[in-house]
Amino acid sequence: xxxxxxxxxxxxxxxxxxxxxxxxxxxxxxxxxxxxxxxxxxxxxxxxxxxxxxxxxxxxxxxxxxxxxxxxxxxxxxxxxxxxxxxxxxxxxxxxxxxxxxxxxxxxxxxxxxxxxxxxxxxxxxxxxxxxxxx
Numbered sequence: 001x002x003x004x005x006x007x008x009x010x011x012x013x014x015x016x017x018x019x020x021x022x023x024x025x026x027x028x029x030x031x032x033x034x035x036x037x038x039x040x041x042x043x044x045x046x047x048x049x050x051x052x053x054x055x056x057x058x059x060x061x062x063x064x065x066x067x068x069x070x071x072x073x074x075x076x077x078x079x080x081x082x083x084x085x086x087x088x089x090x091x092x093x094x095x096x097x098x099x100x101x102x103x104x105x106x107x108x109x110x111x112x113x114x115x116x117x118x119x120x121x122x123x124x125x126x127x128x129x130x131x132x133x134x135x
Contacts, residue, residue: 062134
C-alpha cells in the first residue's frame, strides 16, 4: 500500500465534473468553414498560392568556395528585370528559411553554406525558374 502523501499516476479516476458539458451551440452564428488540409511543416504550399503561369525567367544557382577560405557559399545569379529591393527581400527570406547569413553583392544573392535545394524552392515559389549550374 503506497503512503498517503503520494499521488497515484496510473490514470485511475476521472477528473470529475466537466464544466463544458452543459454548453450547446444553439443560437450561435455558424463559424468559419474549416480550411483545406494545410501542408506539412517544411513542405511548400500548393502551387495555387503562387501566380499560375508566371515565369520571371531563369536564374542560376551554384556553389562557390573560391577565395572564401574553404567555406561554401550558395550563389544565385543572372536575375533579369528585378531591382535591388526585391533581391534584398528574397535574400532575407532565404536567410530565414536556411537559418544562415547572406547578402546581396554585385547583383547576386549569396547565402552561407550549401543550401541550393532550399534556395531553389524559394525561387520557384517566387515564379523564377532556378537552374543548378556548375558542380
